[in-house]
Amino acid sequence: xxxxxxxxxxxxxxxxxxxxxxxxxxxxxxxxxxxxxxxxxxxxxxxxxxxxxxxxxxxxxxxxxxxxxxxxxxxxxxxxxxxxxxxxxxxxxxxxxxxxxxxxxxxxxxxxxxxxxxxxxxxxxxxxxxxxxxxxxxxxxxxxxxxxxxxxxxxxxxxxxxxxxxxxxxxxxxxxxxxxxxxxxxxxxxxxxxxxxxxxxxxxxxxxxxxxxxxxxxxxxxxxxxxxxxxxxxxxxxxxxxxxxxxxxxxxxxxxxxxxxxxxxxxxxxxxxxxxxxxxxxxxxx
Amino acid sequence: xxxxxxxxxxxxxxxxxxxxxxxxxxxxxxxxxxxxxxxxxxxxxxxxxxxxxxxxxxxxxxxxxxxxxxxxxxxxxxxxxxxxxxxxxxxxxxxxxxxxxxxxxxxxxxxxxxxxxxxxxxxxxxxxxxxxxxxxxxxxxxxxxxxxxxxxxxxxxxxxxxxxxxxxxxxxxxxxxxxxxxxxxxxxxxxxxxxxxxxxxxxxxxxxxxxxxxxxxxxxxxxxxxxxxxxxxxxxxxxxxxxxxxxxxxxxxxxxxxxxxxxxxxxxxxxxxxxxxxxxxxxxxxxxxxxxxxxxxxxxxxxxxxxxxxxxxxxxxxxxxxxxxxxxxxxxxxxxxxx
Numbered sequence: 001x002x003x004x005x006x007x008x009x010x011x012x013x014x015x016x017x018x019x020x021x022x023x024x025x026x027x028x029x030x031x032x033x034x035x036x037x038x039x040x041x042x043x044x045x046x047x048x049x050x051x052x053x054x055x056x057x058x059x060x061x062x063x064x065x066x067x068x069x070x071x072x073x074x075x076x077x078x079x080x081x082x083x084x085x086x087x088x089x090x091x092x093x094x095x096x097x098x099x100x101x102x103x104x105x106x107x108x109x110x111x112x113x114x115x116x117x118x119x120x121x122x123x124x125x126x127x128x129x130x131x132x133x134x135x136x137x138x139x140x141x142x143x144x145x146x147x148x149x150x151x152x153x154x155x156x157x158x159x160x161x162x163x164x165x166x167x168x169x170x171x172x173x174x175x176x177x178x179x180x181x182x183x184x185x186x187x188x189x190x191x192x193x194x195x196x197x198x199x200x201x202x203x204x205x206x207x208x209x210x211x212x213x214x215x216x217x218x219x220x221x222x223x224x225x226x227x228x229x230x231x232x233x234x235x236x237x238x239x240x241x242x243x244x245x246x247x248x249x250x251x252x253x254x255x256x257x258x259x260x261x262x263x264x265x266x267x268x269x270x271x272x273x274x275x276x277x278x279x280x281x282x283x284x285x286x
Numbered sequence: 287x288x289x290x291x292x293x294x295x296x297x298x299x300x301x302x303x304x305x306x307x308x309x310x311x312x313x314x315x316x317x318x319x320x321x322x323x324x325x326x327x328x329x330x331x332x333x334x335x336x337x338x339x340x341x342x343x344x345x346x347x348x349x350x351x352x353x354x355x356x357x358x359x360x361x362x363x364x365x366x367x368x369x370x371x372x373x374x375x376x377x378x379x380x381x382x383x384x385x386x387x388x389x390x391x392x393x394x395x396x397x398x399x400x401x402x403x404x405x406x407x408x409x410x411x412x413x414x415x416x417x418x419x420x421x422x423x424x425x426x427x428x429x430x431x432x433x434x435x436x437x438x439x440x441x442x443x444x445x446x447x448x449x450x451x452x453x454x455x456x457x458x459x460x461x462x463x464x465x466x467x468x469x470x471x472x473x474x475x476x477x478x479x480x481x482x483x484x485x486x487x488x489x490x491x492x493x494x495x496x497x498x499x500x501x502x503x504x505x506x507x508x509x510x511x512x513x514x515x516x517x518x519x520x521x522x523x524x525x526x527x528x529x530x531x532x533x534x535x536x537x538x539x540x541x542x543x544x545x546x547x548x549x550x551x552x553x554x555x556x557x558x559x560x561x562x563x564x565x566x567x568x569x570x571x572x573x574x575x576x577x578x579x580x581x582x583x584x585x586x587x588x589x590x591x592x593x594x595x596x597x598x599x600x601x602x603x604x605x606x607x608x609x610x611x612x613x614x615x616x617x618x619x620x621x622x623x624x625x
Contacts, residue, residue, distance in 0.1 A: 102590035223423040278408040
């Protein structure tokens with residue numbers, strides 16, 4: 001029973017992390033049809049930059065902010081300098097993001113080396129919280145869970161209650177019509193890409209604190225984002241939440257109860273969803 | 287939809303092309319007699335193997351418009367199956383003789399390719415890239431975690447080609463000729479299929495799936511069959527690859543090598559079967575000699591930038607560059623212009 005509850009909590013926190021990474025991915029994809037395969041690299045780069053800032057300033061929160069802001073800026077640059085010039089060419093954009101991720105991964109290895117970094121979150125987030133049934137659980141992970149819920153609600157409010165959010169949703173549905181109504185689509189694209197990339201950087205610092213940061217994490221979170229949005233439905237933030245929950249729980253329960261076949265569950269969920277609902281659980285028909 | 291579309295259709299009148307093939311074949315056959323062991327195996331055979339695996343991607347992407355990132359995974363599956371069914375130094379294999387283990391490996395890998403096809407035909411375009419990449423990465427993590435079948439992190443070592451007809455196939459020259467034979471067969475197969483009814487239907491589906499479906503062609507059946515054929519080619523490459531390396535481990539099928547295959551195919555050009563081999567040669571040369579230009583550790587930056595430059599400036603890779611340069615270099619002959 002205790003193992004079950006602990007696994008459940010672990011699965012939930014992992015799902016929270018996956019949601020943070022995948023929501024940016026799905027947002028960018030939904031609006032721009034851009035499969036950003038460099039999303040994992042943005043996660044890792046944000047984590048490294050956040051680590052350096054936190055290490056230099058001594059403030060973990062500055063690190064988190066740096067992770068978000070630096071990657072948002074990087075996303076903005078990518079959109080303005082590269083993707084804007086190849087709109088509508090899905091395959092080419094995807095190939096470009098692959099190229100970028102290769103170069104970034106190699107440069108990060110050159111700068112930060114192969115060592116594993118560990119963040120030091122503030123005192124009050126460190127340690128354990130007493131809980132019924134499982135006795136104690138790391139405070140930080142509970143905070144991570146809370147953060148993901150807050151970010152999720154904030155994203156939902158942003159998309160559904162603000163003017164820019166309305167533009168983004170309109171862009172997801174029909175790009176041409178949006179631009180025909182006199183809205184600067186490029187600006188909307190740039191904002192979306194910045195938010196998506198920023199969320200990846202944010203997740204990098206927050207997730208890097210919960211686990212650790214090391215080379216190879218970029219691929220791991222890229223895979224997670226891919227599977228989460230394939231399962232949840234591309235372009236839907238709610239879908240990302242559902243997908244993240246399914247995948248996070250499947251991964252942790254797989255790890256706890258049948259270690260060598262853990263990945264298979266993730267894979268099976270993906271295949272099952274594709275077989276029944278190719279567009280994903282919350283996805284719209286293309 | 288993609289840069290792949292140009293080419294392919296033209297170039298079917300082969301009469302004018304044969305002398306070129308003959309010269310190329312003679313050069314390839316004579317190559318190991320003038321080259322050292324390193325150049326024969328590490329450059330020659332290795333390029334051919336990477337070329338075969340990339341050729342399977344070219345077949346899918348060039349003729350079918352389906353970009354799959356799981357081709358190396360299929361090759362890796364063949365390699366693993368060969369190691370598991372055959373003989374390896376870990377003492378974990380079933381110890382089957384090669385004439386049973388090799389076909390078994392190829393059949394299983396081809397079945398896996400069909401399965402991947404069945405899963406991913408439910409998606410299109412960039413979605414296919416995402417699904418196949420997810421499958422490739424999942425298989426990598428699976429082999430790394432699984433010790434009961436795939437021997438986890440260490441994988442298998444000591445997988446060698448069998449001695450046959452008194453020849454040691456691990457020697458430079460026999461191994462090179464083995465790779466060359468398989469490469470020529472695969473190349474001819476892809477070329478032949480590209481001109482067959484099936485290949486023409488594939489290309490039509492690539493250009494307009496809806497119209498073909500209205501005409502009564504089953505789009506999905508064609509695509510799955512294309513996956514199967516490409517899987518067979520990739521499996522052959524995988525068997526050669528495991529013999530070349532002598533070992534297979536999760537590292538051989540991780541994201542890096544998976545993406546390398548895509549890079550090779552795109553850099554070489556996806557419009558004709560020769561493209562992947564060109565790309566593989568350039569890739570292997572860069573891999574071996576980029577050390578002299580810059581730090582060995584930064585090889586990925588070099589190859590990544592080369593790939594980016596290719597995608598940004600020449601959508602059809604080296605073949606595209608050649609098509610652009612040809613009119614300037616070669617005086618125009620009547621009817622020789624391909625596309």
